[in-house]
Amino acid sequence: QVQLAESGGGLVQAGGSLKLSCAASGRTFSLYRLGWSRQAPGKEREDVATIGWSGGSTVYSDSVKGRFSISVDTARRTVYLQMNSLKPEDTAVYYCRSWSYGAEESWGQGTQVTVSS
16 A cells, blocks of 8 residues: 655745645555646545656646646655746645555645635
8 A cells, every 4th residue: 555645735925836745655655647637615536646666657736737747756655746927716625646556546635735815
């Protein structure tokens, strides 16, 4: 099993930036992909960005393309989400996710991001 722990959420004004971090522990040798999803109150969950464990093959949702950047530091077993030009509609709980060989998927506990107008 892989355990994920997010950090870096908070309150920021529109147009500002935040960087989320997610540290992976446990059976990290089986990881092949990581990502970030978010869920705002009353809205469906949205998959924001994913990245291969080696750092390649990034995928972004249309709503964040050009503003958010996902990266991974395999030595630190940490995935990051740099969020720039934040908008009030980016307000949500952001969850770290991982996919491992053997069809195993893990989720972090979530971190709140609030963007004020």
